[in-house]
Amino acid sequence: MSQIQPSPVVLIGDIVASRQSKDRRALHRAVERALADTNERVEHVEPLEITVGDEFQGVYPHLGAALDAALRTRVALRPAAESRYGLGRGATTTLDKARGIKDGPAWWAAREAIVDVEKLATRAALEHVHTAYRLAEGESDDPGTALAVDAALLCQDHMVGSLSERSGRLLKGLLDGMTQRDLATAEGITPSAVSQRVRADGLAVIVRCHDLLKDLR
Template sequence: MSRVQPSPVALIGDVVASRSVKDRRGLHRAVEAALAETNDRVDHVEPLEITVGDEFQGVYPHLGAALEAALRTRLALRPSAESRYGLGRGATTTLDKARGIKDGPAWWAAREAIVEVERQAERGALALVHTAYRLSEDERDDHGVVHAVNAALHCQDHMVGSLSERSGRLLRGLLDGMTQRELATTEGITPSAVSQRVRADGLAVIVRSHELLRRLP
């Protein structure tokens, strides 16, 4: 019996408080570089592209890839800027290919998700939660996957948002498969110092969480 192919996942991201950034040109270059890096590393249906202002979007074949894209882009942009993400599963369509105008239930769900992230940011206790996942009305969630994914994202986002600049770089290296000894050489610190940061900042926990989430269909 053939398995039903899951619907794609649309991702909408934007830069938090971008209007307060003085070097707007530098920010734009940083966003372009972060998106290019993510596109090189994560399988996609449509690559991440800047749309309007500091907003960007892409489409992924499965949820795990979309979650990986969100995490990698957030890390690539820090510490230059903080960013938030809305992920939506459902059908997608292109209304105007030349202008990059997209439409469909997946995009509506992704928009609802990023709006929810903005609302959560107004609450101090959830200020570091920057990613949310929604299903379109046509999709079913018989096993509560959406709630489970958002619970994991709350924890992962809070941990990532609490990292120092150096710990953020170490996390990026770990996600790319670098060893702690290689990271120590790159950072100019001892392997013991790297190990201490990995334990104290929960970097191994974030990596393990990421490995599990990226397997989601």
């Protein structure tokens, strides 16, 4: 019996407090580089592209790929900018291909998710929360999975948001498959210093969480 293909997952992202940037041109270039890096590394249906203002969006074949893209892009953008993400699973429709106008339940769910993230982040205790996942109405995916994913994202986001600039670079390197020895050379520090940061900042925990989440269909 053939398995039913899961609905695609839409990712909507935007830059937090982008208007406060002192060099918006440099910020725009940083976003372009981050999106290009993610598009090269993560399987997609539609690549991440800048749309209007400081927003970008893409479509992924399954939940794990969308989660992979969200974390990679957030880490690549820090510390130049902080970013937030709404993921929505459901049907998608293109209303105007030439203008890139999209519609459908997955887009509505992703928009709901990013609005919820923005609201949560106004609370001091949840200021590092930057990613949420929502199912479109009527979607057949297990609602329990959505709740479990959001719980994992709360913890992952808090850990990522608490990282220093150097630890953020180390995390990106680990996500890209670099060894701790490679990272030590790149940072100009000893392998022992890298190992200490990996343990103290929970980088291995973030990577393991990411590896588990990106396998979700």
